[in-house]
Amino acid sequence: MHKRLVRRIGVGAIIVLFLVFIGSLLTHQGSNSNTKNKQLQVVAGENFWGSLVSQLGGSHVHVTSIVSDPNADPHEYESNTGTAREFATADYVILNGAGYDSWGDKLLSANNRSSRKVLDVADLLGKKDGDNPHFWYNPAYVNTVIKQMDSDLISLDPSDAAYYKSQLVKLQQSLSGYQNRITQIKQQYSGTQVAATEDIFQYLANAAGLDLVSPQAFISAVAEGNDPPTDSVTQFQQQLEDGHIRVLVYNEQTVTPLTESIKKLAADQGIPVIGVTETIQPPNTSFQDWMNAELINLQNALNAQALGN
Numbered sequence: 001m002h003k004r005l006v007r008r009i010g011v012g013a014i015i016v017l018f019l020v021f022i023g024s025l026l027t028h029q030g031s032n033s034n035t036k037n038k039q040l041q042v043v044a045g046e047n048f049w050g051s052l053v054s055q056l057g058g059s060h061v062h063v064t065s066i067v068s069d070p071n072a073d074p075h076e077y078e079s080n081t082g083t084a085r086e087f088a089t090a091d092y093v094i095l096n097g098a099g100y101d102s103w104g105d106k107l108l109s110a111n112n113r114s115s116r117k118v119l120d121v122a123d124l125l126g127k128k129d130g131d132n133p134h135f136w137y138n139p140a141y142v143n144t145v146i147k148q149m150d151s152d153l154i155s156l157d158p159s160d161a162a163y164y165k166s167q168l169v170k171l172q173q174s175l176s177g178y179q180n181r182i183t184q185i186k187q188q189y190s191g192t193q194v195a196a197t198e199d200i201f202q203y204l205a206n207a208a209g210l211d212l213v214s215p216q217a218f219i220s221a222v223a224e225g226n227d228p229p230t231d232s233v234t235q236f237q238q239q240l241e242d243g244h245i246r247v248l249v250y251n252e253q254t255v256t257p258l259t260e261s262i263k264k265l266a267a268d269q270g271i272p273v274i275g276v277t278e279t280i281q282p283p284n285t286s287f288q289d290w291m292n293a294e295l296i297n298l299q300n301a302l303n304a305q306a307l308g309n
Contacts, residue, residue, distance in 0.1 A: 038060075039059075039060060039061055039062045040057065040060060040061045040062070040091045040092055040153065040156055040157055041061075041062055041064075041089055041090050041091045041092070042054075042057065042061045042062065042063045042064070042090065042091065042092045042093075042094070043063075043064050043065075043066065043086045043087055043090040043092070043093045043094070044063060044064070044065045044066070044093075044094045045065075045066055045067060045093075045094060045095045045096055045100075045101040045104045046065060046066070046067045046068070046074060046096055046100075046101065046278075046279055047065035047067065047068035047279050047280045047283055048136045048279060048280055048287055048290075049065075049094045049096065049121065049136070049145070050063050050064070050065030050068075050094075051065075051280055051286055051287040051290075052142070052145070052146055052149065052171070052287050053092075053094060053149050053153075055167065055170075055171050055174070055286070055287075056146060056149050056150050056153060056164060056167045056168060056171055057153055057164070057167070058163070058167050060153075060157060060160055060163060060164075061092075061153070064086050064090075066079075066083055066086065066104075067101070067279060068279055068280070068283045069279070070253070070277070070279065070281045070282065070283060071253075072253065073253050073254050073278075074100075074253065074278045074279055075100070075225070075254075075278075077101070077103060078103065079103040079104075079106070079107055083103075083107065084107055084110070084111075087104070087107040087108060087111065088107075088111045088113075090116060091115070091116060091117065091156055092116070092117045092118075092119070092152060092153070092156060093108065093116060093117070093118045093119070094118075094119045094121070094149070095108075095118070095119070095120050095121065096121050096122065096133055096135065096136075097120040097121050097122025097123055097127065097133070098121075098122035098127050098128060098129055098130070098131050098132075098133035098135075099129040099130070099133060100122075100133035117152050117155065117156055119145075119148060119149065119152055121135055121141075121145055122135070124144065124145065124148055125141055125144065125145075132199045132202055132203065132223075134199065134200045134202070134203060134278070135203070136287075137200065137201070137202075137203040137204040137207075137276075138203035138204070138206075138207060139175075139178075139179045139182055139207055140207070141203070142175065143172070143175070146168065146171060146172070146175075147168070150164050150165070150167070150168040174286075174288050175287075175288050177288060177292060178288050178291040178292040178295055181292060181295045181296070181299065182204070182207050182208050182295065184299070185208040185209070185210070185295070185298065185299055185302065186207070186208050186209035188302075189208070189209070189210060189246075189302050190208075190209035190210075191209065191210075191211055192210050192211060192246050192302065193210075193211045193213050193244045193245050193246060194210045194211065194212055194213070194245060194246055194247045194248070194249065195212070195213060195214045195236070195239060195240065195245045195247070195248045195249070195266070195271075196212060196214050196219060196248070196249040196250070197214070197218075197219065197222055197248070197249070197250045197251060197259040197262055197263075198219045198222040198223040198250075198251055198254065198259075199219045199220060199223045200223070200249075200251050200276060200278060201249040201276060202219070204276075205249075208298075213239055213244075213245065214236060214239070215228075215232040215235045215236055215239075217229050217231075217232040218232040218233065218235070218236050222254075222256070222258070222259065227258075228258070233258070236262065237262075237265060240262070240265050240266050240269055240271060241265070241269060243269075245266075245271055246271070246272075246301075246302060246305040247271065247272050247273075247274060247298065247301045247302060247305065248262070248263065248266040248271050248272070248273045248274075249273075249274055249275075249276055249298070250262075250263055250273065250274075250275055250276075251275070251276060251277070251278065252275035252276065252277050252281075253277050253278050253279070254278075271305075272301035272304060272305060274294075274297045274298060274301050275297075276294050277290075277294075
């Protein structure tokens, strides 16, 4: 579904003109604006990265997360003049990359400031357009990203380096809770067959040692916003009916008639169905609490199946 975002985005000429205007204002403001504000202005494309950088920056940053609507599909976000303003005035911008938030790339190109630091998570991880972009569901990737964020904040505000280093240690300790739960699931359920309606769950399933058996052609097509091949639909249905799949995971923010029918078939077969989301839900929850809540649901579903057999 991440490429559907690229197809549907339109950054109009008015936004480009707006950015040019903002850029000219910034030039007159000079490079010492941060010393007046006392806070770094940080923009994150999505609220999961926004939560993490906010915890790292603490009182030294003001973070705006662009995509956070619990009722919207993040892949279909369209930028506007408000978003353009946030990008134009930011000291630090964090984008997911890999085609997930291409609207952000367009806004950056429209207002190119040498003093602004940009983190493209996909580039950091060696990923490209077409790769599974749900990097925040991989705990190892999260650990890599927060270290880079911390380094970037120190680069922008070197006088407060000790503060940012201390914040990184605190965040790493806090993240260990949900990451230890992933390890627990792996120790108890490694090799257990699970299914998912799209590739949002792929990284987490791998980290937890679960065997994600859903047809790749199916989950890739759904992730792209396309109709899966007929044979992959038939194969998926057969997998749900053969009694080996223990849990079905679906994306709560991307609902289609096909995914609804898959969910119903799983429920009819007595397979627990649990939802995950692309953005932090509820939006005011921390990244780690969001992850932990989803993992508890997964763990409970696996436990229930184990007790039932």
